[in-house]
Amino acid sequence: MGKTTTAASLAMGLAQKGKRTVVIDFDVGLRNLDLIMGCERRVVYDFINVINNEANLGQALIRDKRCDLLYVLPASQTRDKDALTKEGVARVLEELAASYDFVICDSPAGIEHGATMAMYFADDAVVVTNPEVSSVRDSDRMLGILSSRSRRAELSEEPIREFLLLTRYDAGRVQNGEMLSVDDVQEILALKLLGIIPESKAVLTASNSGTPVILDRESDAGQAYSDMVARYLGDEVPHRFLHAEKKGFLSRLFGG
Amino acid sequence: MGLLDYFRATQPPASATVAKERLQILVAHDRAAARGCPSYLPQLQTEILAVIRKYIDVDMNSVTVNYEQGESHEVLELNIILPDTPSSR
Numbered sequence: 001m002g003k004t005t006t007a008a009s010l011a012m013g014l015a016q017k018g019k020r021t022v023v024i025d026f027d028v029g030l031r032n033l034d035l036i037m038g039c040e041r042r043v044v045y046d047f048i049n050v051i052n053n054e055a056n057l058g059q060a061l062i063r064d065k066r067c068d069l070l071y072v073l074p075a076s077q078t079r080d081k082d083a084l085t086k087e088g089v090a091r092v093l094e095e096l097a098a099s100y101d102f103v104i105c106d107s108p109a110g111i112e113h114g115a116t117m118a119m120y121f122a123d124d125a126v127v128v129t130n131p132e133v134s135s136v137r138d139s140d141r142m143l144g145i146l147s148s149r150s151r152r153a154e155l156s157e158e159p160i161r162e163f164l165l166l167t168r169y170d171a172g173r174v175q176n177g178e179m180l181s182v183d184d185v186q187e188i189l190a191l192k193l194l195g196i197i198p199e200s201k202a203v204l205t206a207s208n209s210g211t212p213v214i215l216d217r218e219s220d221a222g223q224a225y226s227d228m229v230a231r232y233l234g235d236e237v238p239h240r241f242l243h244a245e246k247k248g249f250l251s252r253l254f255g256g
Numbered sequence: 257m258g259l260l261d262y263f264r265a266t267q268p269p270a271s272a273t274v275a276k277e278r279l280q281i282l283v284a285h286d287r288a289a290a291r292g293c294p295s296y297l298p299q300l301q302t303e304i305l306a307v308i309r310k311y312i313d314v315d316m317n318s319v320t321v322n323y324e325q326g327e328s329h330e331v332l333e334l335n336i337i338l339p340d341t342p343s344s345r
Contacts, residue, residue: 133275133282140283177270184276188283 001135002128002167005203006225007106008036009214010126013229015070016214019101022061024092025075026118027108028084034074037064038210048076051088057095066215071100084117093121111145120151124161126194126232130168131180136188139164143189164191165228170199172244182242195228197221198241304334314339 004027011023024047025033034040039062045055050073057073064070073092076083096103107118119125125146129139146160147153153160166182173179182196197203202219206212214229216222220241227237301321308314314337322333 133279136279137282137286141286144287174272177272180272180275180279184272184279188276188279 001130002165002197002203003109004032004036004106005207005213006126006128006165006167006197007033007104008212009222009225010229010232011070011102011104012064012067012212013214013225014102014104014233015064015067017229017233018069020069020099021102021104022071022073022096022100023104023106024073024118025106026084026114027106028075028079028114029077030108031075031077033106034062034072035210036207037072037212039064039072039074040210043074046074046076047092048079048083050092051083051085057092082113084114086117086120089117090121111142115142116145116149119146119160120149122146122150122160123152124163126163126165127189127191128165128167129185129189131166131170131174131182131185132168133180136180136185139189143191162191163194163232164189165194165197167197168199169196169241171242175244182239193239194231195224196239196241197224197228304336308336312338 004025007023011021015021023033023037025031026047027033028048031046034043042062045060047060049055050057050060061071061073064072093103105118105122108114119142127139127142129135143162146162150160152158164186166185169182170179174181182193186193198220200213200219200221202216202221203213206216206219206222212225213219213221214225217226224241227240230237301319304321305314305319308319318337318339320333320335322331322335324331324333
């Protein structure tokens with residue numbers, strides 16, 4: 001949960017920091033990134049068209065209306081996911097790498113073809129996890145695949161840099177012992193923590209309107225994503241949203 | 257948390273603790289399975305035994321092959337029990 005939301009906010013955050021950024025939807029058949037980015041009505045050509053040489057990159061890339069440095073490459077809704085050939089993906093990524101600072105690959109869920117293609121060529125990987133048993137377990141399996149089946153692994157190059165992003169974090173429930181804490185998750189996955197995104201109503205509000213939540217600077221989730229982008233770019237930013245807001249004596253006594 | 261909870265002496269174990277314990281076991285298991293024992297082990301054992309039996313008369317159970325996984329290393333252990341009076345052929 002949270003991969004597309006994270007891809008959209010990470011891409012927007014990087015672009016706002018002056019980096020030329022492309023965000024690619026690898027979820028062929030279930031394209032959603034364009035919706036989260038709010039550009040669904042501007043999709044003409046898609047990733048598969050580019051792979052099949054039915055359109056060039058310039059035709060398929062959608063420039064974001066809020067930030068000049070940000071482009072979206074949408075997934076196809078109609079094609080089969082096998083249309084993502086390794087050679088085709090490699091060619092598109094190579095072409096993009098020549099003129100962009102960051103290429104963000106929004107991976108579909110699971111460990112099938114689309115996800116494999118999204119991670120195969122990666123230099124860095126952000127593992128998005130919820131503090132929930134099934135999510136943490138899946139993340140661990142994904143890490144295994146990252147370290148054994150990526151291009152870097154196959155060529156015995158320096159391994160992919162792996163980061164953890166914990167989303168839907170409810171500090172109150174953690175405090176009550178109802179939710180895995182960030183330390184619990186870290187103990188199991190042992191990754192560099194890139195950020196903690198609190199469970200927030202702002203995420204749904206943002207996706208309702210097609211705005212990456214990072215643009216909602218008033219919201220806790222928006223601020224948490226901004227922190228995450230800064231950390232990714234190498235800034236030392238202390239983690240926030242780790243503790244529940246303190247309740248007054250009366251509300252503690254009578255519940256709430 | 258209501259008023260009554262303050263006077264309750266024992267709390268059941270928090271569900272997060274249960275979740276963490278389950279996860280630790282599960283993940284350790286998954287990792288062992290993923291990296292797991294190489295599939296060639298049984299065949300390796302048979303072939304090694306065949307080679308040894310060319311020279312020394314040992315029985316089927318005198319060769320054991322063990323595979324162990326440590327934090328950052330793997331150990332392939334071969335144990336061959338030679339007969340007391342080796343009879344050369």
